[in-house]
Amino acid sequence: xxxxxxxxxxxxxxxxxxxxxxxxxxxxxxxxxxxxxxxxxxxxxxxxxxxxxxxxxxxxxxxxxxxxxxxxxxxxxxxxxxxxxxxxxxxxxxxxxxxxxxxxxxxxxxxxxxxxxxxxxxxxxxxxxxxxxxxxxxxxxxxxxxxxxxxxxxxxxxxxxxxxxxxxxxxxxxxxxxxxxxxxxxxxxxxxxxxxxxxxxxxxxxxxxxxxxxxxxxxxxxxxxxxxxxxxxxxxxxxxxxxxxxx
Amino acid sequence: xxxxxxxxxxxxxxxxxxxxxxxxxxxxxxxxxxxxxxxxxxxxxxxxxxxxxxxxxxxxxxxxxxxxxxxxxxxxxxxxxxxxxxxxxxxxxxxxxxxxxxxxxxxxxxxxxxxxxxxxxxxxxxxxxxxxxxxxxxxxxxxxxxxxxxxxxxxxxxxxxxxxxxxxxxxxxxxxxxxxxxxxxxxxxxxxxxxxxxxxxxxxxxxxxxxxxxxxxxxxxxxxxxxxxxxxxxxxxxxxxxxxxxxxxxxxxxxxxxxxxxxxxxxxxxxxxxxxxxxxxxxxxxxxxxxxxxxxxxxxxxxxxxxxxxxxxxxxxxxxxxxxxxxxxxxxxxxxxxxxxxxxxxxxxxxxxxxxxxxxxxxxxxxxxxxxxx
Amino acid sequence: xxxxxxxxxxxxxxxxxxxxxxxxxxxxxxxxxxxxxxxxxxxxxxxxxxxxxxxxxxxxxxxxxxxxxxxxxxxxxxxxxxxxxxxxxxxxxxxxxxxxxxxxxxxxxxxxxxxxxxxxxxxxxxxxxxxxxxxxxxxxxxxxxxxxxxxxxxxxxxxxxxxxxxxxxxxxxxxxxxxxxxxxxxxxxxxxxxxxxxxxxxxxxxxxxxxxxxxxxxxxxxxxxxxxxxxxxxxxxxxxxxxxxxxxxxxxxxxxxxxxxxxxxxxxxxxxxxxxxxxxxxxxxxxxxxxxxxxxxxxxxxxxxxxxxxxxxxxxxxxxxxxxxxxxxxxxxxxxxxxxxxxxxxxxxxxxxxxxxxxxxxxxxxxxxxxx
Numbered sequence: 006x007x008x009x010x011x012x013x014x015x016x017x018x019x020x021x022x023x024x025x026x027x028x029x030x031x032x033x034x035x036x037x038x039x040x041x042x043x044x045x046x047x048x049x050x051x052x053x054x055x056x057x058x059x060x061x062x063x064x065x066x067x068x069x070x071x072x073x074x075x076x077x078x079x080x081x082x083x084x085x086x087x088x089x090x091x092x093x094x095x096x097x098x099x100x101x102x103x104x105x106x107x108x109x110x111x112x113x114x115x116x117x118x119x120x121x122x123x124x125x126x127x128x129x130x131x132x133x134x135x136x137x138x139x140x141x142x143x144x145x146x147x148x149x150x151x152x153x154x155x156x157x158x159x160x161x162x163x164x165x166x167x168x169x170x171x172x173x174x175x176x177x178x179x180x181x182x183x184x185x186x187x188x189x190x191x192x193x194x195x196x197x198x199x200x201x202x203x204x205x206x207x208x209x210x211x212x213x214x215x216x217x218x219x220x221x222x223x224x225x226x227x228x229x230x231x232x233x234x235x236x237x238x239x240x241x242x243x244x245x246x247x248x249x250x251x252x
Numbered sequence: 253x254x255x256x257x258x259x260x261x262x263x264x265x266x267x268x269x270x271x272x273x274x275x276x277x278x279x280x281x282x283x284x285x286x287x288x289x290x291x292x293x294x295x296x297x298x299x300x301x302x303x304x305x306x307x308x309x310x311x312x313x314x315x316x317x318x319x320x321x322x323x324x325x326x327x328x329x330x331x332x333x334x335x336x337x338x339x340x341x342x343x344x345x346x347x348x349x350x351x352x353x354x355x356x357x358x359x360x361x362x363x364x365x366x367x368x369x370x371x372x373x374x375x376x377x378x379x380x381x382x383x384x385x386x387x388x389x390x391x392x393x394x395x396x397x398x399x400x401x402x403x404x405x406x407x408x409x410x411x412x413x414x415x416x417x418x419x420x421x422x423x424x425x426x427x428x429x430x431x432x433x434x435x436x437x438x439x440x441x442x443x444x445x446x447x448x449x450x451x452x453x454x455x456x457x458x459x460x461x462x463x464x465x466x467x468x469x470x471x472x473x474x475x476x477x478x479x480x481x482x483x484x485x486x487x488x489x490x491x492x493x494x495x496x497x498x499x500x501x502x503x504x505x506x507x508x509x510x511x512x513x514x515x516x517x518x519x520x521x522x523x524x525x526x527x528x529x530x531x532x533x534x535x536x537x538x539x540x541x542x543x544x545x546x547x548x549x550x551x552x553x554x555x556x557x558x559x560x561x562x563x564x565x566x567x568x569x570x571x572x573x574x575x576x577x578x579x580x581x582x583x584x585x586x587x588x589x590x591x592x593x594x595x596x597x598x599x600x601x602x603x604x605x606x607x608x609x610x611x612x613x614x615x616x617x618x619x620x621x622x623x624x625x626x
Numbered sequence: 627x628x629x630x631x632x633x634x635x636x637x638x639x640x641x642x643x644x645x646x647x648x649x650x651x652x653x654x655x656x657x658x659x660x661x662x663x664x665x666x667x668x669x670x671x672x673x674x675x676x677x678x679x680x681x682x683x684x685x686x687x688x689x690x691x692x693x694x695x696x697x698x699x700x701x702x703x704x705x706x707x708x709x710x711x712x713x714x715x716x717x718x719x720x721x722x723x724x725x726x727x728x729x730x731x732x733x734x735x736x737x738x739x740x741x742x743x744x745x746x747x748x749x750x751x752x753x754x755x756x757x758x759x760x761x762x763x764x765x766x767x768x769x770x771x772x773x774x775x776x777x778x779x780x781x782x783x784x785x786x787x788x789x790x791x792x793x794x795x796x797x798x799x800x801x802x803x804x805x806x807x808x809x810x811x812x813x814x815x816x817x818x819x820x821x822x823x824x825x826x827x828x829x830x831x832x833x834x835x836x837x838x839x840x841x842x843x844x845x846x847x848x849x850x851x852x853x854x855x856x857x858x859x860x861x862x863x864x865x866x867x868x869x870x871x872x873x874x875x876x877x878x879x880x881x882x883x884x885x886x887x888x889x890x891x892x893x894x895x896x897x898x899x900x901x902x903x904x905x906x907x908x909x910x911x912x913x914x915x916x917x918x919x920x921x922x923x924x925x926x927x928x929x930x931x932x933x934x935x936x937x938x939x940x941x942x943x944x945x946x947x948x949x950x951x952x953x954x955x956x957x958x959x960x961x962x963x964x965x966x967x968x969x970x971x972x973x974x975x976x977x978x979x980x981x982x983x984x985x986x987x988x989x990x991x992x993x994x995x996x997x998x
Contacts, residue, residue: 058841080843088841092834098643099636110632111844165841278909282917289921293928297943301752304937347795348967350957353937366788373789380794381964382805384669385935388752390792391759401788412734412776414769415741418758420748421715431750451913539646539825542916551658555665560933562753565667584718591749594716 011036011163011194012057017066019052026052028217029066034196034210036162039189041208042198045245048214050198051091051167057196058088058165071162084112087156087164087193091171095152097141101132104140105155112159126154146177150184157188164188166197170204182207202238213241215248258474265478272452273482283448287440287490288497294432295502301428302388306334307354308346315363317372321400325356330392347379354378354389366404422507422591429502434586435559437494437517438579442524442553444487447545449528453479454541457532476621480525487521507593516589516599519606520582524549526613527578533620553579581606629844633852637826641856647822655814655864659871662810663803666933670756674702676711676720683731685772692768693724698760715747722746722757734772796881796964803876808959809932811868816926816952818864819895821919823857823902828915831906850991854899861895862888881966887959890972893979894955900986901951907993926952951982 012034019027027049034040044050055061057070059079068075071085088094095104102123109119127133130150140148149169157164166185170178182204189195197208205211205225212222221228221244225237232240273280307325311318326333334352337343343355357375365372376393378386423430453476491514498504506513527549535541554560556570557579563571574580581602588594588602596603641647675693679686694701702720705711714720725743727733734740744761748754797804830836839849865888872878880887902919909915929943930952936944947953954975961967969976 060837060840080845083841083843086841088838090834090837092837094835094838096636096640096835097833098640103636103639107632107636108838108842110635111629111839111842113628113843276914278914279917282921286921289925293925293943297929297939297946301755302935302938305935306937344795348961348965348971350961350965350967350971371787371789373791376790376792378792378794379965380797380800381960382935383794383797383800383802384805386794386797387669387800388756390794391756394790394792395759397788397790412769412773413739414734414765414772415739416762416765417741417743418762419743419745420754421745423748423751423754428751430748451916455913537646538912538916543646543649555662561666562670562750564672565669566665570661570665587749588716588718592716598716 009035011071012040012196013067013069014053014057015067017053017056017068018064019049019056019061020064025217027056030214030217030219032212032219032222034163034194036194037189037192038209039185039195039197039207041205041211042196042214043200043202043205043211043241044198044214045200045248048248049217050214053214054165054167054196054198058086059083085162087159087161089152089156089164089166089169091168095140095148095155098139100137100139101127101143101151102136104151105158108155109158114159122158126158130154146173146181149173149177150181153181153184157193161193163194163196166195168198168200170199170201178204202236202241205237205241211237213244215244220244220247262474262478265475266481269452269479269482273486283444283486284489284493286443287436287494290436290440291433291494291497291502294436295429295498295504302385302392303330304332305330305354305385305389306352307331307356307389308335308337308343308352309333310337310340310343310355310357312360313358313362313364317363317366318358321358321374321397322356324400325393325396328392328396330389343377352379353382353385354393356393427502427504429498429504430591431559433494433498433502433504434583434590435557437491437586438520438557438559438582439550439553440490440494441487441517441521441582442549442579444490445483445521445524446528446531446549447542449480449483449525450531450535450541450545451538453529453532454535454538457536458538473618473621476529480529483528484518484521484525487524488518491517491521504591506590508589508595512596512599513586513589516582516585516603516606519603519610520578523578523582523606523610523613526610526617530613530617530620533617552577556580557583559583576609578606578609581609629848630851633844633848634855637852637856641860651818651860651864652867654817655811655868656871658814659807659810659868660875663806663876666806666810667802669800669802670753670760671698673699673722673753673757673760674720675699675761676702676714676723677704678706678708678711678723678725679704680706680728681726681730685731685734686726689726689765689768690724693761693764696760696764698757712745715745718747720747721753722761724761804878804964805960806932807872807876807878808963809956811865811872812930812952812955812959813923813927813932814868815861815865815891815895816898816955817923819857819861819898820902820905821923822860823853823899824905824909824915824919825912826857827853827903827906828909828912832911846991846994850903850987850994853903854896854987857899857902858892858895861899862891865891878963880963882962882968886962886967886969886972889969890955890958890962890976890979893976893983894951897951897979897982897986900983900988900990903990903994904986907990926950929953930956932956951979954979 010033015031016029017027017031018025018029030053042050042054052061056063056075057068059075059082063075070082073081073085075082096107099107105123105126106119109122127136130147132147132151135143140151143151153166153169156166170181173181178201185195185197199205208225210222210224211228212219214220221231221240223231228240229235229237232243234240234243309322311322322333325331337346337355340357346352346355355377357377359373359375362372362374374397376390378390380386495506499506528545531541531544531548535544556563556574556577558574563574563580566574585599585602585606588599677690679690690701690704693699703711703714708723708725711720711723715723723745725745727741727743730740730742742765744758746754746758794800827836830839905915905918905922909918929939929946930950931947936947936953939947958972958975961972
């Protein structure tokens with residue numbers, strides 16, 4: 006197996022009854038990549054991501070994450086990944102510091118590590134003065150940035166981001182992507198779903214899902230060339246028009 | 253024209269509410285199944301009658317008299333003779349293990365005393381940790397012994413005898429259901445109307461969909477009413493199923509006018525809905541709404557409406573408080589109309605009280621809503 | 627162990643930050659224990675009596691004054707027409723009618739025999755039964771009184787007399803509160819156990835934080851223990867508060883050992899917490915969880931022997947009480963608090979409860995999945 010590949014998927018499929026949410030998708034993700042997962046609502050992005058992160062059992066096909074098998078070694082996978090869902094995932098009734106401490110703690114980090122890194126991160130996010138405030142009282146953009154920091158606090162190999170920037174203003178979105186770049190530079194592989202096409206341009210490679218299948222997979226530049234399009238927006242529209250599955 | 257347009261909108265909202273209710277089958281199942289379960293439990297399982305109680309006999313005499321008296325006690329439906337015991341100390345240990353509730357103790361020479369002196373003694377020892385049961389069992393056992401004693405004396409007819417003839421009004425078979433059915437009706441209506449209305453409105457607030465509806469051209473008041481209508485209909489279904497069950501399964505008759513009973517039930521339902529709306533206007537979280545509904549409406553209904561616990565036994569303060577519990581008045585009305593079969597002329601006062609409460613609650617709810625919406 | 631510590635720390639922080647939970651834990655027990663026992667008094671007394679006297683003789687007046695002298699009866703009115711009295715019953719102003727026929731006194735003296743009529747509102751069967759029995763006793767007493775006025779019995783009375791003495795153990799003052807308070811306490815502890823625990827987990831589902839936990843390496847048993855332990859502790863706190871209130875407000879001091887109560891409560895809480903866990907795995911929203919818990923609690927309480935005696939229930943209902951954990955704890959509380967039963971006396975209860983705990987928790991653990 007090529008050590009460079011941190012995620013491999015081969016004919017990965019998920020059915021709910023007679024509805025095929027994810028239909029035999031295959032792809033590899035390389036270390037340090039920012040891998041974009043695009044698709045209309047209901048195309049199967051979230052289901053695919055949930056299978057890879059061990060939340061959902063595949064119906065058939067093969068996949069490994071961080072070298073571990075998704076069927077048998079899903080608990081080992083969890084030690085090596087971070088996850089941030091589209092539903093807000095921090096505890097609103099805990100303070101900023103308490104949330105960080107809690108999540109770091111259940112990943113088994115030492116007290117010393119937690120203490121030092123908390124100071125560093127809060128400084129980095131300019132949240133020092135909010136340390137002891139309840140998360141409930143923070144604006145949405147700050148919450149999202151905090152949630153991302155918490156998701157990579159334990160220094161995972163891969164972080165899964167499920168529509169991390171939903172409902173956030175453009176300035177914050179830009180800041181958020183800067184954080185993603187920083188994470189990727191430090192060696193963390195980023196697997197991100199989104200339906201903002203401008204965000205797609207930031208990714209190293211993109212896969213576009215339509216009706217549960219991957220219809221295109223390449224770098225943004227190459228995709229635009231292949232589809233003879235000026236922007237990712239156009240690429241997406243050309244592909245999405247074929248979709249039969251509505252929301 | 254404008255009116256029929258408004259009406260259509262209104263109906264659209266009501267339809268939406270029905271969709272919510274029917275889609276959540278688990279909840280719907282409970283809402284419709286609960287009254288049925290309750291009627292069955294209350295009707296068949298819960299009697300505050302005391303019967304089949306386990307008792308023990310300590311017979312220190314062992315003669316013909318004790319044997320026939322013991323046989324008599326054993327054949328009564330109130331008692332099951334669990335065991336014979338042989339010493340006074342065993343009584344206490346049997347009580348401790350919870351095996352028996354009453355012990356009947358015959359002293360030595362019981363039969364002899366009875367034959368020679370026309371006089372003998374029996375001791376009844378009751379486990380009074382439940383005073384009610386202890387009291388009742390002691391009474392029942394005494395009655396059996398007195399009967400037995402009367403039978404022995406039958407030979408000599410006594411002069412100057414006062415006989416008593418007893419008639420049981422309304423409920424000749426002394427069924428517990430007669431008392432419970434009206435109470436269960438009050439409880440179920442309260443639960444469906446107050447709790448569910450309060451929670452659904454607050455839920456929409458929590459999820460933010462309330463705002464969406466408030467910006468639509470429909471008047472806020474109508475939105476609120478539209479939320480209440482399905483629960484009103486659901487309650488009517490529940491009333492019907494309770495009445496059918498009680499008539500055909502529990503044999504509790506409807507002695508009065510069905511029309512009057514239905515009218516009073518709808519009045520009570522409206523009172524509960526108004527209370528539910530008031531709660532939803534005053535809170536923002538489901539858990540709080542639940543808490544207020546339970547402590548503010550449900551507990552008082554069970555405790556202070558008179559169907560579980562007799563109001564006349566309560567301390568004066570609680571008796572006074574019981575007057576502001578709507579269920580108390582409804583319970584009185586249902587008992588009168590359904591069981592006693594009296595007409596409107598006998599319940600108009602209670603009806604008036606209930607109607608007054610309904611209007612007051614509705615006014616408070618609307619006022620609160622207006623303040624919040626403004 | 628370390629992971630569990632972090633989980634527990636988080637749960638306790640959240641619980642003590644939530645005012646509605648604190649209200650349930652501290653305010654509800656106090657209010658319920660202070661109010662409920664006063665309302666729950668089944669003793670039949672103060673029966674409202676309406677007398678219809680067609681006789682107006684000395685005897686009828688003597689009889690009525692003897693009845694009203696008793697603590698059980700209150701004379702509501704004294705009329706000459708049965709219709710008027712019946713109307714009083716219809717209006718709930720009277721419970722019982724005593725009709726004394728015309729020439730009651732004459733018949734009794736001349737014909738050695740007279741009959742009284744009674745009619746009782748039997749909607750509440752127990753009250754009717756006991757009320758009737760009380761009234762008959764008084765009439766019997768009066769009867770003997772009349773007899774002794776007219777005849778001098780010989781030394782050996784021809785009337786057989788079995789003297790009945792009765793004694794009431796464990797609660798000689800027949801205080802109904804002694805009976806109710808331990809039972810109500812059980813209900814409160816159960817609410818904290820099953821209700822709050824179920825709501826807590828379902829809330830995490832609704833908000834979505836449970837998914838975040840599911841992608842972490844936290845083990846299934848760690849997560850479940852992290853939820854069980856806090857509510858287990860809270861349940862024991864509620865029990866302690868309740869015992870304190872019982873002692874201060876009602877003077878109830880357990881006749882048996884506190885140790886026996888706490889040992890049983892500890893196992894009992896495990897069982898109902900397991901039940902709460904089960905509810906949370908089978909529901910998706912707080913509304914559903916509330917309704918289901920509520921429904922279960924109602925069946926458990928009603929069929930738990932809190933208000934009505936289990937022995938009097940039909941066979942099928944008694945079977946249900948056998949699979950109802952609440953009924954065991956109510957039983958144990960009354961046994962230990964009132965009768966001083968020891969751990970040995972409640973061994974069967976303990977064993978069964980242990981079985982419940984294993985069963986519910988086992989089922990909950992099996993049906994809780996970190997992935998679907």
